[in-house]
Amino acid sequence: MSNQKRPQGGGPMGHGPGGGNMMMMGQKAKDFKGTLRRLLAYLQPRRNQLIAVFFAAILSTVFMIVGPKIMGTAITELFEGAYGKFQGIPGAAINFDKISQILLMLAGLYVFSSLFNYIQQYIMSSVAQKTVYDLREDVNKKLEKLPLKYFDGRSNGETLSRVTNDIDTIGSTLQQSLTQFITSIVTIFGIIIMMLSISPILTLISIVSLPISIFVIRPILKRSQKHFADQQRTLGQLNGHIEEMYTGHQVVKAFGHEKKAGDQFDMVNEELYEAGRKAQFISGIIMPMMFFIGNLSYVLISVVGGVLVTQRAISIGDIQAFITYSKQFTQPVTQTANIANIIQSTVAAAERVFELLDEEEETKEITTASLTRAQGAVTFEHVDFGYGEDLLIKDMNIEVSPGQTVAIVGPTGAGKTTMINLLMRFYELNGGKIKIDGLDVRNMSRSDLRKNFGMVLQDTWLFNGTIKDNLAYGKSGATDEEIFAAARTAHADHFIRTLPDGYETVLNEEASNISQGQKQLLTIARAVLADPPIMILDEATSSVDTRTEVFIQQAMNRLMEGRTSFVIAHRLSTIKDADLILVMDQGKVIEQGTHSELLKENGFYADLYNSQFSEKAAG
Template sequence: MSEQQKGPAGGGPGGQRPGGPAPGNFGFGPGRGGPGAMGMPVQKAKDFKGTLRRLTGYLRPYRFSLLIVILTAVLSTVFSIVGPKIMGKATTKLFEGLMGKIKGTPGAKIDFHYIWEILAVLGILYIISALFSYIQQYVMAGVAQKTVYGLRKDVNEKLARLPLKFFDSRTHGEILSRAVNDVDNISGTLQQSLTQIITSVVTLIGVVVMMLTISPLMTLISIVTLPLSFVAIKMIAKRSQLYFKGQQKALGELNGHVEEMYTGHNIVKAFGHERKSVDKFNSVNEELYQSGWRAQFVSGMIMPIMGFIGNIGYVLVSVAGGILVLHKTITIGDVQAFISYSRQFTMPITQTAQIANILQSTVASAERIFELLDEKEEVPEAATPIAVVQKESEAVPGKAIKARGDVSFNHVQFRYKEDTSLIEDMDIHVHSGQTIAIVGPTGAGKTTLINLLMRFYEINNGSITIDGVGITQLKRGDLRNLFGMVLQDTWLFNGTIRDNIAYGRTGATEEEVVAAARAAYADHFIRTLPEGYDTVLNEEASNISQGQKQLLTIARAILANPTILILDEATSSVDTRTEIHIQRAMNELMQGRTSFVIAHRLSTIRDADLILVMNHGTVIEQGTHEELLAAGGFYADLYESQFSSRKRQVDAV
C-alpha cells in the first residue's frame, strides 16, 4: 500500500503533541506531585465509584500477587513500628545502670550484654522489615506494569477499531493525551500510591496502638494537635490551589505559544514579528513565574507548619512524659519510644491526604480512558470473510479472487448526521483499467466518495462492490490492500528514503525499491543527495522539496502495486517542470489500473475515461471531457471559468 494507512483525513501517525502536561504535572514528570502536591488542582472524576470499580477489574487477575503485596506491606510496617518500643527497653536499661552508678548503688553497672541483645534483635527486625518492603515493591512493580500493559493494549486495539469519524472529530493531542499521559498517570499511582495507602493506614493504626500501650494520657495529648494540622492544611491548600490553577493556565499558554512559534518560525521571520513573539513569550513567562513561585512557596509552607505543630506536640509530650517518669508511671525508655511514635504519627496523615488528591486525579484519568474504550466502534468484520483478494491470484473455485478493479456504487446513500443527508442515490459503474476523474467545488463530496470506497465510513443504504463482491464482505485490511493513494498532502516519516519507499510493501527488496524509484522518476534526484537512498528525512521531511516528496510517495505507490489507484491533485503545489515529471510518473503508475483522480485543475483530466461532476454530495453529470463540454452544463461552466481565469493571468503577464 502507499498512503492508505494514514487515511484521507490527514495527519501522520504521530499527530500533534498534547497541548500540555497532565493534571498536576509542572514539567518534571507525568503527573506526580512534588512539594505542591497537597495544593495542586486535580481533575475530578464524574463517577468516582463506578470508575474505581472498573479500574479495580484490571487488577482482578493479579489477586494473589496483590495479597502478597498487602501481607508484605503489613509485615514490613509492623516490624518497623515495633522497633522504637524495643529500643526504649535498651534506653531504660542504660538509664537504670547510669543512675545506679550516680547514686552509688552497690553492684550497679550497665548491662551491656542485655543492650547488645536488644540491638541485635532490632537489627534483625529492621532487616526483615527491609526484606518485606523489597518483596512488596518488587511484586507491586510487576502487578502495576502488567495492569498498565493490559490497559494500554486495550486502548491500542480500541484505536484500531474506531471509525475515521472519531479521529475527524477530535484533535490528535486529545487522543494522545488519553493514550499516553492518562495511562502513565495510572501507572505511577499503581506503582507508588497503592502501596503507600496500605503502609500509611497500617502505620497510623500501629502507631496509635503502640502509643496507647505506653500511655493513654500522652496519646490523648498527641491527638489534640491533629485538628490544628487539619486546619492548617485546609487553609494552605485552598490558597495554593488558586496559584496552581494560574500556573497550569500560564504553562499551557506558554507551551502553545512556543510550539506555534517554532512550527511557523519561517513565517514569523518573513513578516518581522520576532520582537512581538519574544515580547509575548516574556509576558506569559513572567505570569508563569509569578504564579509558579507563589504556588510553590505557599504549598511549601505545609511541611514547616506541620513541623511546628508537631514540635508543639513534642514539647507537651516531653513535659507530660517527664512528669509520668518522676511518678514512676512509665520508664524513660517509654518516653523516648513515645516521642519517636509521635514523630511518625503525623506523617501517614499527610501522606493519606496527598494520596487522596493523587487518587482523584488517577480516577479522572481512568475515566477518560474508559470513555475512549466505550466509544462506538466500526461495524464488525464479516462473520465469514471471503478469501483475501490479491492481484496475482487466479479466479479458481477454492482459491483467492482475482481483483480486476471493477467498481460499482449501487444506489448509495450516506449522511454524517442523522438529519442531514449528504449523498442520495449515487449510482456509478466503473470498469477495470478506467481512469475516473472526480471534479466539483469544495464540499461537493469528492473525498467522502473515496472514504466510502475504502470503508473509512459506512454507507447508510445501498452497496459498493469491487468485481461484484460487496466491500462489507471483505476484511478491511484486505480491502485497503487493493488501494494505493497519492495525496496532495504528502506523508513521509522520519527515516531513510529507502524505508519511506519500502513502506509501500512489507519485505520489498533493494532492487524492487530502486526499480519503483526509477519508475517514479525519483532515482536521479535520490542519487544526487549526499547519502543517496540512506538519506534520513527529518520529522517534517523539510530537507527535500515538495516535488521530491511527491515523487517518493508515487514510488511508494508503485512498489505497493495496487489494483485501484487514488490520486488527489498530487501536482497542485509544485512547479511546472516538476509537474511534468510527476505527471509522467503517475501515467506510468496508472497503466492497467482502475484510477480515481480527484481534480481541481480540469486541464489535467481531459483524457479521463469518465468524469464525475459532483455537487452537494450528488453526481450531477458524468461523461467524457468532450461530452460534458458539449452538454453545456455545470462542468462546461466550471471549465470555462478556469480557462478564462488562466487566460486573464497569461494576458496580464
C-alpha cells in the same frame, strides 16, 4: 504531553514543601465507583500477587514500627545502669551484653523490614507493568476497530493523551501510590497502637495536634489553590504561545511581528511570575506552621513525659520512643491524604481510557465473499450517505469499467473525498451498494478490500526511518531492486541518490530534512511498489513544481495502465486525458463524460475549466 512522574508528598499541584497538597483535589471522575470497579477488574487476574504485596507491606511496616520501642528499651537499660553507677548503688553496672542483644534484634528487624519492602516493590512493579500492558493491548486493539469518523471528530493530541499519559498515570499510581497507601494505613494504626501501649495521655496530646494543624492550614490551602490554578492556566498559555511562535517563526518574521510576539510573551510571562510567586509563597507558609504546631506538641509531650518519668509511670526510653512515633505519625497521615487525591486523578485518567474502549466500533464484518486481486470494475448503486442526519450524497449511481481512469472534480465540500472514503469503506453507507467486480464491499473483509487499493494523498505520511524502509512499507518483503525500480518510475531515484546516505538517509519524525515535493515523490514511489489493481490519487501533484508535475504525470500514466484509477484534482489540466470525468456539487454527480464532451456541454465543468484557464492567462 508530559510523561513526567507526579511528585510524591509535594505541595499543591506538586509544588511547595511536603504535605502542602493534603487538601488539594485532583481531576474528579464522573463515575468514580464504576470506573474503579473496572480498573480493579484488570487487577483481578493478579490477585494472588496483590495478596502477597499486601502481607509483605504489613510485615515490612510492622517490623519498622516496632523498632523505636526496642530502641527505647536499649536506652532505658543504658540509662538505668549509668544512673545506678552514678548513684553508687552496689552492683549497678551497664549490661552491655543485654544492650548488644537488643541492638542485634533491632538490626535484624530493620533487615527484615527492608527485605519485605524489596519483595513488595518487586512484585508490585510486575503487577503494575502487566496491568498497564493489558490496558495498552486493549486500547491498541480498540484503535484498530474504530471508524474513521472517530478520528475525524477528535484531535490526534487528545487520543494520544489517552493512550500514553492516562495509561502512564495509572501505571505510576499502581507502582508507587498503591503500596504507599497500604504502608501508610498500616503505619497509622501501628503507631497509634504503639503510642497507646506507652501512654494514652501522651497519645491524646499527639493526636489532638493533627486536627489543629488541619484547621490552621485549611484557609491557606484554599487561597493557594486559586493561585496554583492561575499558574497552570498561564503556563499553558505560555507554552501555547511559544509553540506557535517557534513553529510559525518564518511567518512572524515575514510580517514583522517579532516585537508584538515578544510583548505578548512578556505579558504572559509576567502573569505566570505573579501567579507562581503568590502560589509558592502561600504554600511555603504551610510547613513552617505545621512545624510550629508540631514543635508545641513535642514540648508538651516532653513536659508531660518528664513528669510521668519522675512519677515512675513510664521509663525514659519510652519517652524517646514516643517522640519518635509522634514525629513519624504525621507523615503517613499526610501521605494518605495525598494518595487519596492521586487516586482520584488516576480514576479520572482510567475513565478517559475506558471512554475510548467504550467507543462505537466499525460495523462488524460479515465475510461471505473473498477478493484476492480485483479486476477493477467499480459500481455505485443508489448510494446515500451523510455524516449526520442530513445526507451529503443522495442516490449516486456510477459505473466504472476495469482499467478506466476516473477523474473527480468539483468545488470544496462537493463530496469528492467523501466518495473515496466510501469506496475504501472508511464510512458505512446510509443506503445503496458499492460493488467491486460485482461483489458488495460489505460482504468482504476490510483487509481484503483495502489490499486492492493504493493511495497517494495530498497530505504525505512518512515515518521516522530510512527512505528505503519508507518505500518498502508499500510491499512486505520487497527486494532492493523492486524498491529502486519503483523510485525510478516515480522520478524519485535521482534525488534520493544525491542525498548523503542515498536510500539509507534517515528521515526525522516530520520528514523535514527533505522538501514537500520530495515527500510526495516518495509516497508515489511507495504506491508504485504496492502494485495495486485500483489507484486513488487525491491531489497527488499539488505539492510539486510544474516540471516535477510533468514527470509525475508521466509516471502516473504508466502506473495507471491496466488499472482502475480515481483521481481527485483541482488543476483540471492534469485530468484532460481521463476516460471519465465526474463533476460533483453538493454531494451529487451533476455531469459526467470525457473532457471534450463536458466542454461541448458548456455547463458546470466548462465554467470551472475556463475560469482556471483565464486565471492562468491573466497570471
